[in-house]
Amino acid sequence: xxxxxxxxxxxxxxxxxxxxxxxxxxxxxxxxxxxxxxxxxxxxxxxxxxxxxxxxxxxxxxxxxxxxxxxxxxxxxxxxxxxxxxxxxxxxxxxxxxxxxxxxxxxxxxxxxxxxxxxxxxxxxxxxxxxxxxxxxxxxxxxxxxxxxxxxxxxxxxxxxxxxxxxxxxxxxxxxxxxxxxxxxxxxxxxxxxxxxxxxxxxxxxxxxxxxxxxxxxxxxxxxxxxxxxxxxxxxxxxxxxxxxxxxxxxxxxxxxxxxxxxxxxxxxxxxxxxxxxxxxxxxxxxxxxxxxxxxxxxxxxxxxxxxxxxxxxxxxxxxxxxxxxxxxxxxxxxxxxxxxxxxxxxxxxxxxxxxxxxxxxxxxxxxxxxxxxxxxxxxxxxxxxxxxxxxxxxxxxxxxxxxxxxxxxxxxxxxxxxxxxxxxxxxxxxxxxxxxxxxxxxxxxxxxxxxxxxxxxxxxxxxxxxxxxxxxxxxxxxxxxxxxxxxxxxxxxxxxxxxxxxxxxxxxxxxxxxxxxxxxxxxxxxxxxxxxxxxxxxxxxxxxxxxxx
Numbered sequence: 410x411x412x413x414x415x416x417x418x419x420x421x422x423x424x425x426x427x428x429x430x431x432x433x434x435x436x437x438x439x440x441x442x443x444x445x446x447x448x449x450x451x452x453x454x455x456x457x458x459x460x461x462x463x464x465x466x467x468x469x470x471x472x473x474x475x476x477x478x479x480x481x482x483x484x485x486x487x488x489x490x491x492x493x494x495x496x497x498x499x500x501x502x503x504x505x506x507x508x509x510x511x512x513x514x515x516x517x518x519x520x521x522x523x524x525x526x527x528x529x530x531x532x533x534x535x536x537x538x539x540x541x542x543x544x545x546x547x548x549x550x551x552x553x554x555x556x557x558x559x560x561x562x563x564x565x566x567x568x569x570x571x572x573x574x575x576x577x578x579x580x581x582x583x584x585x586x587x588x589x590x591x592x593x594x595x596x597x598x599x600x601x602x603x604x605x606x607x608x609x610x611x612x613x614x615x616x617x618x619x620x621x622x623x624x625x626x627x628x629x630x631x632x633x634x635x636x637x638x639x640x641x642x643x644x645x646x647x648x649x650x651x652x653x654x655x656x657x658x659x660x661x662x663x664x665x666x667x668x669x670x671x672x673x674x675x676x677x678x679x680x681x682x683x684x685x686x687x688x689x690x691x692x693x694x695x696x697x698x699x700x701x702x703x704x705x706x707x708x709x710x711x712x713x714x715x716x717x718x719x720x721x722x723x724x725x726x727x728x729x730x731x732x733x734x735x736x737x738x739x740x741x742x743x744x745x746x747x748x749x750x751x752x753x754x755x756x757x758x759x760x761x762x763x764x765x766x767x768x769x770x771x772x773x774x775x776x777x778x779x780x781x782x783x784x785x786x787x788x789x790x791x792x793x794x795x796x797x798x799x800x801x802x803x804x805x806x807x808x809x810x811x812x813x814x815x816x817x818x819x820x821x822x823x824x825x826x827x828x829x830x831x832x833x834x835x836x837x838x839x840x841x842x843x844x845x846x847x848x849x850x851x852x853x854x855x856x857x858x859x860x861x862x863x864x865x866x867x868x869x870x871x872x873x874x875x876x877x878x879x880x881x882x883x884x885x886x887x888x889x890x891x892x893x894x895x896x897x898x899x900x901x902x903x904x905x906x907x908x909x910x911x912x913x914x915x916x917x918x919x920x921x922x923x924x925x926x927x928x929x930x931x932x933x934x935x936x937x938x939x940x941x942x943x944x945x946x947x948x949x950x951x952x953x954x955x956x957x958x959x
Contacts, residue, residue, distance in 0.1 A: 482532025529595030533607025609654030613645030733789030742780030772803020
């Protein structure tokens with residue numbers, strides 16, 4: 410925003426009663442702008458430095474089934490999707506066109522057919538190994554396929570786990586766990602996991618009516634581990650394998666369980682409080698991210714998990730998490746209590762002060778927008794986020810954030826329905842995404858699957874005018890707060906705090922800085938009040954308002 414400090418102060422003084430720090434600033438794929446046009450002097454800035462990826466292909470159907478999981482496999486060469494009523498579908502990935510390579514459903518005898526088919530898929534990124542888990546009911550048409558009135562139920566809750574190679578629809582083996590194991594909601598992501606090399610696959614469910622866990626290796630059609638615990642009446646809600654496949658770490662009810670695969674023993678139980686689907690682990694299992702009304706990080710201390718830190722998210726709820734495989738960064742996805750906007754937080758595991766805050770544009774209507782899934786590259790630089798979207802307006806259902814480019818998504822895609830799952834490659838060069846063709850709060854089905862190359866760059870605008878960013882969080886501030894700012898190029902950054910009369914109270918920075926994102930703490934000695942915080946760089950100035958309410 411181009412303005413002088415004098416004009417800015419006049420505008421704030423004239424319209425102070427109408428200023429709302431929670432709704433005035435918007436950061437969106439369309440740019441950074443102020444939405445309260447009743448304040449004189451505020452102008453909208455649309456341009457920003459954005460490099461787009463390329464949509465390689467799209468698979469879309471309007472009805473009949475949904476696709477909710479879409480893991481990349483074999484170095485991005487395949488995308489293996491699953492969901493509700495659609496069986497498993499295999500696509501070529503980076504070299505494909507969006508046509509189904511092959512698909513698989515339960516093979517049943519004459520006069521038999523399935524109902525309530527739910528399919529989950531998991532892929533080894535570093536190998537040509539693909540696992541599938543499905544649950545279904547079997548019915549008999551009684552010899553009259555055109556007449557359903559005399560059909561009868563044969564069996565419920567049938568379960569199969571299958572192993573495939575990408576090019577062939579014929580499974581290498583099939584395990585029938587129907588009388589032993591009941592898989593829990595396999596059409597949903599997070600109920601199963603596969604290591605990058607494909608050497609271990611774990612799926613959560615029930616055994617004898619209580620918590621169950623099955624673990625497989627590719628050279629056997631029988632589980633290498635069937636674990637159950639009668640102390641827990643529920644199946645795993647979120648489940649992860651460590652990179653080496655030695656541990657299965659999952660949430661069940663209000664607890665986290667860590668199971669050693671080789672011995673089949675429960676190593677630790679840790680209370681997660683009110684945490685729900687917000688859950689992820691680092692590659693070695695030493696960090697666990699979770700939360701609900703606050704975001705939290707637990708750390709393994711050689712014998713148990715202990716709380717490392719907690720960060721309150723007032724007005725939001727934690728819905729998803731993603732931890733870099735190398736333990737370097739932790740992301741959390743939040744949804745606002747109005748269900749009309751989402752927030753992404755980035756942390757260094759060593760500190761509870763966020764390194765980055767990104768707020769999606771607010772939408773409207775009765776459909777709730779929540780973060781459904783997040784996945785980051787192994788080094789934590791790139792984060793892919795899928796969400797349900799709003800009824801009207803709001804942010805795109807798929808975005809990719811580069812932590813080194815402040816808070817502007819480097820890629821975004823507006824899907825007709827709700828995105829349920831996203832999978833980014835370990836090096837952050839490509840991703841797949843899948844979801845329902847209509848909004849999650851609407852009746853209906855259909856599926857959308859996308860394959861995206863993130864290495865393609867589009868046109869860029871002037872970097873100085875477009876990529877200068879200033880973010881304060883939390884704001885309003887009742888305790889500690891952090892000022893984050895992004896520079897589009899190396900140079901001298903002048904960061905200052907003023908009072909409403911225009912008097913400079915403190916100069917926080919006037920030093921040479923590198924290109925990228927930087928953070929500073931808000932001074933603790935400021936009394937309650939409203940303070941303009943100004944960032945000047947290469948002749949451009951942007952200002953954000955800090956509200957302190959201690």
